Amino acid sequence: MTDEQWIKDILSTDDEDVKLSEKQIKIVEAAIQVFSEKGFSGASTSEIAKKAGVAEGTVFRHFKTKKELLLSIVTPTLAKIVAPFIAKDFVNSVFKDDYASFEDFLKVLIKNRFEFMKKRAPVIKIFLQEIAFHPEIKEEYIDALTTHVKVRVFQLVERFKDKNEIKEYPTETIIRFMTTTVVGFLIARFLILPNNEWDDDKEIEDTIELLLYGLKK
Amino acid sequence: MTDEQWIKDILSTDDEDVKLSEKQIKIVEAAIQVFSEKGFSGASTSEIAKKAGVAEGTVFRHFKTKKELLLSIVTPTLAKIVAPFIAKDFVNSVFKDDYASFEDFLKVLIKNRFEFMKKRAPVIKIFLQEIAFHPEIKEEYIDALTTHVKVRVFQLVERFKDKNEIKEYPTETIIRFMTTTVVGFLIARFLILPNNEWDDDKEIEDTIELLLYGLKK
DNA sequence: TTGCAAAATGAGTGATTACTCACTCTATAT
């Protein structure tokens, strides 16, 4: 349990984008708030400017169009979703000391994605909402997921299969099962019922256990 | 396997709303298409009217506001989502002949919701999208789910627990697990990747099996 | 203090929005 540094490093998500002026940051923050509340189409640039404490013209000085403002929020988010998995030898790192169990992996992964979601719920809400109406974003998202994340997780799952830790289901199905379970939990926790009283530690623990029992040999 | 009439009856979702004039139907159909493609805010009443082959005034003769048009689509959907579970003695019906297994129940439920989703994907997309921006709809939805669906499924799961068919996890967690798995599959299948080549029968089978292994004692 | 470029401004632009209303068309009853 103590020696999980192998993934924690890879999964780090704490880098922040800099090189934005003070006003630019205020505009982006306001945009996140308004987009999150009303959706991209329902949000008006005048409201964003007002909330940012800035003239409407200033918004367009820094972002050529309203859509560019959306992209400046959504694109880095996509990058951060993918980031943990693009470490070149992701799979090997996990197995480096031939010590990693499927359980340990699940644990670290879920806890990490939990913190990720906790910190970025409004942005991820925008991301999920708008992906449906902007085919280029959706395309880019699916592309990034399949070429970076899926390929590597695929290898990983097959290694755990080889080690006889999990069942012989189609790897596709296993990945889908893991994904919907984790993502479903996070969406329920942070987007649908954020105001419920959640015993987070217990929910995470149970989710891991259920997944484990469903998949282990 | 042959004698599952007990649920199939209860789960029927094939009633259609009538008492709508020909033009009203065309307007609603057009609205479903445009709302589904562009979202509520992004859709214009003029486009809906055009697509329905109708003057814009006609839209407002039948639906006082744009939002009323949205509600005329979304409200019956909510009713149909809940419908299967509001049969007064839902739980007892399932156990009527003391013959139902958890597996049979899962099988019928998933297949039924699959057909439901298949038939109504665009409307359900609208439903899921707009629930985020219309608190009253969300409230009504959560209310209906907790007072009708959740209560009954709760009883059901506990009965299966009593019969030693499933584990002693918190019933809440079991329900969430079942829900995210099934809903996650349906969203992946019909909303995110509808154009993939899906072996539906196999996916359904595997999903049931995985859920079963995760939950059975 | 002055000079000056970059940043910020907000009134102005044409397009589009949801919605209205005075009017016409159509179907049925007599």
Place this chain on the structure above:
DNA sequence: ATATAGAGTGAGTAATCACTCATTTTGCAA
């Protein structure tokens, strides 16, 4: 044939939209 009611129309309305641009303010080097 005529009257009547309601369905259908589409030009018109004020409001709001994303975006522009001539002008002012600001920060800083000389």
